[in-house]
Amino acid sequence: MKRPSFKLILSLTLVAVFFILVNRYFLHDAVNELAASLIKKPAVALFRQFNKARSFTDALKNWKQLAKDNEQIRSKNADLTYELLKLEAIKDENLFLKKALNLPTPANAQLIYGGIYSFNFDPPGYSLLLNLGSASGVNVGDIVVNGEGVLVGQIKEVFKNYSRINFVTDPMFRVAAKARGSKTQGIANGASQDGLYLNLVTNAEEIKEGDIIVTNGSDIFPAALIIGTVEHIEINESRIFKKIRVKPAADGYSLGKVIVIKNNAHQ
Incomplete structure (x- = not known):
């Protein structure tokens, strides 16, 4: 077998050295740059995604904390609103009680404070x-009145936790009455939608539209409770008595707090 010549070996050696030098001084940097460029972009993108994920996590934590803080604030606001409502209720009750102190009731009268929660203004x-x-x-x-001393009516049915009041305009309601500041007296009767009529007032007796009608105290009702105002007077010479229509002072639709005056005669 023929051995390789010295020139061939030398040529191969020089080629090898050349590639080694090229790789070391030229291709090495290019390869590194290529590798760096290939790795850098995904790394930067990955880092950005990581930052976004961390920002989202932080935002989620902040949102949860804000939601918790908001719920606490709402709870405190609800508590404050409740306390304000209680204070307003106490204030209203105090004003009502102060008015009640001036009611024209007997000195030994027993008073019970309550409220109207429903009404029925349909016949009969x-x-x-x-x-x-x-x-x-x-x-x-x-007897039931409001805080201004206006006559509301009289208890006609009692149950354990509620009662039914006969309103002043009910046809079955009657009370001895008079024109305030006058000696003119009569019997006030409920007249449904017409309010009340003050009966048994003769044509000769003095009374005029606008006069205030109050209880006269000759029956079981305390004196000076306000019943209403004379709205219309009709005089017929062929009759003995005037026809006097009275507008009730109590408005059943707007009643709230009331006072029950105990009637000792019915105990």
Whole structure:
């Protein structure tokens, strides 16, 4: 077998050295740059995604904390609103009680404070529902007024926790009455949609439209409770008595707090 010549070996050696030098001084940097460029872009993108994920996580934590803080604030606001409503209720009750101190009631009268929560103004009867019953000491015949001393009616039915009030305009309601500041007296009767009529006032007696009609105290009702205002007077010479229509001072639709005056005669 023929051995390789010295020139061939030398040529191969020089070629090898050349490639080694080229790789070391030229291709090495290019390869590194290529590798760096290939790795850098995904790394930067990955880093950005990581930052986005971390920002989202932080935002989620902040949102949860904000939601918690918001719920706490709402709870505190609800508590404050409740306290304000209680204070307003106490203030209203105090004002109501102060007015009640000036009511024209007997010195030994027993008063019970309550409220109207329903009404029925349809024939045949005009009635209101009171949120107090026998459990609170209410009895049939007790008298109901508001804080201004306006006559509302009289208890006609009593249950354990509520009562039915015969409103002043009910046809079955009657009370001895007079024109305030006058000696003219009569009997005020409920007249449904017409309000009340003041009966048994003769043509000779003095009374005029606009006069205030109050209880005269000759029956079981305390004196000086306001019933209403004379709205119309009709005089017929062929009759003995005037026809006097009275507009009730109590408005059943707007009644709220009321006072029950115990009627000792019905105990």
